[in-house]
Amino acid sequence: MRAWWSDARHFQIVALSSLLTINFVWLDFVAKPLYSALAISSALLTQIICSRLSALPKIDLRSALITGLSLSLLLRANEPWLPAIAGVVAIASKFVLRIDGRHVFNPAGFAIVVLLLTTSGVWISPGQWGTSIWLATLLAFFAILVLQAAQRSDIALFFLGSHATLLFARAFWLGDPFAIPLHQLQSGSLLIFAFFMISDPRTTPDSRAARFFFAFAVAVTAYYLAFFMQLRPALYLALIALSPLTPLLNRIIPGKRFQWTPPTPQGVSQ
Amino acid sequence: MTRTVRSRLKAGVALATIFAQLAVTAGPAGAFCGFYVAQADTKIFNHSSKVVLARDGQKTSITMASDYEGKPSAFALVVAVPSFIEKSQISVVDTKTIDHLDSFTQPRLVQYFDEDPCAPIVALHALSYATAGHRAVTAALPSPQPTAYAGVKIEAQYDVAEYDISILSAEQSDGLIRYLTDNGYKIPAGAEPVVSSYIKQKMHFFVAKVNVKRMNELGRAYLKPLQVRYETSKFMLPLRLGTVNANGPQDLTIYALTRRGRVEASNYRNVKVPSDVDVPLFVANDFPKVYKAAFDHAVERENMHGVFVEYAWNMGWCDPCAAPPVTNNEMAELGAQWVPGGPTNPAVNLLPVPMPGEGYVTRLHVRYDAQSFPEDLSFIETGDRENFQARYVMHHPYEGGSCAAAKTYRASLPARFKKEAENLANLTGWPQADVVSRMAANGQPISGTK
Numbered sequence: 001m002r003a004w005w006s007d008a009r010h011f012q013i014v015a016l017s018s019l020l021t022i023n024f025v026w027l028d029f030v031a032k033p034l035y036s037a038l039a040i041s042s043a044l045l046t047q048i049i050c051s052r053l054s055a056l057p058k059i060d061l062r063s064a065l066i067t068g069l070s071l072s073l074l075l076r077a078n079e080p081w082l083p084a085i086a087g088v089v090a091i092a093s094k095f096v097l098r099i100d101g102r103h104v105f106n107p108a109g110f111a112i113v114v115l116l117l118t119t120s121g122v123w124i125s126p127g128q129w130g131t132s133i134w135l136a137t138l139l140a141f142f143a144i145l146v147l148q149a150a151q152r153s154d155i156a157l158f159f160l161g162s163h164a165t166l167l168f169a170r171a172f173w174l175g176d177p178f179a180i181p182l183h184q185l186q187s188g189s190l191l192i193f194a195f196f197m198i199s200d201p202r203t204t205p206d207s208r209a210a211r212f213f214f215a216f217a218v219a220v221t222a223y224y225l226a227f228f229m230q231l232r233p234a235l236y237l238a239l240i241a242l243s244p245l246t247p248l249l250n251r252i253i254p255g256k257r258f259q260w261t262p263p264t265p266q267g268v269s270q
Numbered sequence: 271m272t273r274t275v276r277s278r279l280k281a282g283v284a285l286a287t288i289f290a291q292l293a294v295t296a297g298p299a300g301a302f303c304g305f306y307v308a309q310a311d312t313k314i315f316n317h318s319s320k321v322v323l324a325r326d327g328q329k330t331s332i333t334m335a336s337d338y339e340g341k342p343s344a345f346a347l348v349v350a351v352p353s354f355i356e357k358s359q360i361s362v363v364d365t366k367t368i369d370h371l372d373s374f375t376q377p378r379l380v381q382y383f384d385e386d387p388c389a390p391i392v393a394l395h396a397l398s399y400a401t402a403g404h405r406a407v408t409a410a411l412p413s414p415q416p417t418a419y420a421g422v423k424i425e426a427q428y429d430v431a432e433y434d435i436s437i438l439s440a441e442q443s444d445g446l447i448r449y450l451t452d453n454g455y456k457i458p459a460g461a462e463p464v465v466s467s468y469i470k471q472k473m474h475f476f477v478a479k480v481n482v483k484r485m486n487e488l489g490r491a492y493l494k495p496l497q498v499r500y501e502t503s504k505f506m507l508p509l510r511l512g513t514v515n516a517n518g519p520q521d522l523t524i525y526a527l528t529r530r531g532r533v534e535a536s537n538y539r540n541v542k543v544p545s546d547v548d549v550p551l552f553v554a555n556d557f558p559k560v561y562k563a564a565f566d567h568a569v570e571r572e573n574m575h576g577v578f579v580e581y582a583w584n585m586g587w588c589d590p591c592a593a594p595p596v597t598n599n600e601m602a603e604l605g606a607q608w609v610p611g612g613p614t615n616p617a618v619n620l621l622p623v624p625m626p627g628e629g630y631v632t633r634l635h636v637r638y639d640a641q642s643f644p645e646d647l648s649f650i651e652t653g654d655r656e657n658f659q660a661r662y663v664m665h666h667p668y669e670g671g672s673c674a675a676a677k678t679y680r681a682s683l684p685a686r687f688k689k690e691a692e693n694l695a696n697l698t699g700w701p702q703a704d705v706v707s708r709m710a711a712n713g714q715p716i717s718g719t720k
Binding site: 078120122 | 650
């Protein structure tokens with residue numbers, strides 16, 4: 001049982017499934033169970049096929065399920081084949097776009113950006129999560145659990161800190177009331193981005209200093225895209241644009257490579 | 271319960287009647303998406319505003335109308351715009367055109383007549399069409415340059431129809447506010463920080479006053495809505511100035527015209543108003559009040575943080591149509607200049623209404639104040655083309671019939687009426703007992719029908 005809890009992905013699956021349920025029941029009138037089912041099953045199927053093709057010793061569906069759930073939560077589409085394609089693009093990117101023996105992009109983030117740039121049938125509804133405090137708290141609660149287990153929670157906090165600092169600095173410069181940056185921060189999609197995407201342990205830099213730098217760079221780029229270029233959703237674009245920096249940062253400031261399942265602690269028998 | 275549902279399904283002989291002219295208003299307020307300011311100390315009541323926002327790529331058109339009822343000489347409008355505006359980018363539109371789009375997209379009450387339970391089903395469907403729409407005319411003369419103010423640049427001045435319009439840019443808010451005050455605009459106290467914020471964001475200011483002399487020459491009895499067209503990457507509506515001098519929350523209805531699909535707020539939660547609700551028959555006598563209560567209740571449920579979708583539909587058709595379809599010329603007048611038959615393609619004027627795929631309308635209704643909507647509204651155009659309308663349904667029971675089926679049918683009615691009472695109570699927040707007694711007075715008793 002303890003081995004089950006020690007894998008952060010199990011927390012993530014529970015958290016994302018709960019959020020998806022809330023989304024269907026209450027939050028988003030455009031969210032469709034069929035589309036989510038297609039995104040999830042195409043992600044799982046692609047994982048199976050690519051694992052076979054790459055002759056992996058074992059087929060592990062947990063990460064693919066997380067990708068499918070993330071896509072279901074974030075991506076909206078007007079045709080059912082679009083979420084299905086998104087699942088394929090996301091998982092295939094993991095197997096094809098690799099540097100130093102690991103994938104470069106967060107799979108769900110990559111698929112979202114590719115589809116947004118190539119088709120007019122998909123969109124992100126960043127405001128749909130609303131701003132109710134309890135929901136933010138609920139998300140944070142789930143997310144903290146996830147991150148405690150993933151042990152790379154620092155990047156989410158680095159990112160949220162940088163993002164919030166930039167928004168507050170902008171409000172201060174403009175003379176705007178702080179209600180404005182607070183409103184901008186109280187968005188569920190921001191929390192999902194911070195806790196589930198930029199903090200994806202497989203595509204974040206290994207050392208703490210590099211993670212801090214990366215989080216700050218994503219926040220600054222997203223700010224530039226949103227307020228100077230009026231390009232939205234800026235967060236996803238910034239993350240995917242900067243992800244190729246991660247292998248570079250890992251070479252400049254090396255750190256311990258992440259593994260989903262930590263080595264068995266002493267005193268615990270398998 | 272099942273029997274009720276089944277009997278209703280069976281009885282679905284549709285014929286729609288539309289009850290028009292909703293007057294959904296908030297409390298008195300004095301604002302707009304920019305803001306109205308009085309030149310004299312005239313009390314201005316601006317209960318609700320309407321904005322038509324047409325967008326095609328970066329091409330944006332904003333048409334502003336409000337229920338301003340004060341003296342024309344006391345009317346003034348200040349709106350932050352993203353760039354300098356040429357005279358050719360400004361016009362006035364016919365109030366009737368906006369009213370037409372408003373009635374075409376408004377929440378609707380439809381009625382169905384149950385068929386004779388003893389006879390076979392006969393269906394009937396009726397729609398009426400009409401054409402409307404005139405293009406607005408603009409007239410203009412150059413005006414002399416007034417005295418300069420520190421940091422304020424009067425980029426241009428235009429006469430457009432009955433309006434005197436200035437396009438201003440500024441380096442500092444105090445200079446701009448002094449200029450406006452000296453030129454007879456009464457600027458509310460809290461406006462300065464908001465104006466300063468827009469100045470730093472390199473926005474320009476579009477300010478308009480009414481030239482009463484020209485208005486009389488034009489023979490106008492009322493003010494025409496103003497339209498400004500520009501290209502911008504910012505798909506937004508500046509609400510903040512409007513909250514400065516407001517007394518309490520205000521209502522704003524946004525009619526977004528796009529090519530592709532539904533428009534939604536990207537920085538606030540989008541919520542559909544409750545729809546397809548079966549309601550009691552007395553609603554027919556009081557529909558505007560019922561919808562106002564339903565909207566108030568929905569706003570309350572969302573703690574005034576929602577942007578409410580009231581209609582989202584392809585402009586090519588409607589079902590049922592709350593008003594005759596909006597013509598291509600009207601669409602073009604309201605800023606959707608991509609529609610064939612508009613100025614870009616005057617040769618194809620034969621098409622009376624947009625073809626499916628040429629236009630999509632989203633009607634959004636916002637009740638806002640500075641606290642619940644601290645930030646300006648930003649939008650995105652989604653690829654969603656699913657149709658939605660705020661629709662409330664009355665079912666008229668069939669009277670008469672003596673066969674066995676008629677007896678069963680009549681026995682099912684009280685349960686159906688009860689459900690309608692519950693629906694209306696949930697929709698409006700009215701006590702169910704009140705609804706029930708109004709139903710009984712209107713011939714829909716929940717108990718006692720055999």
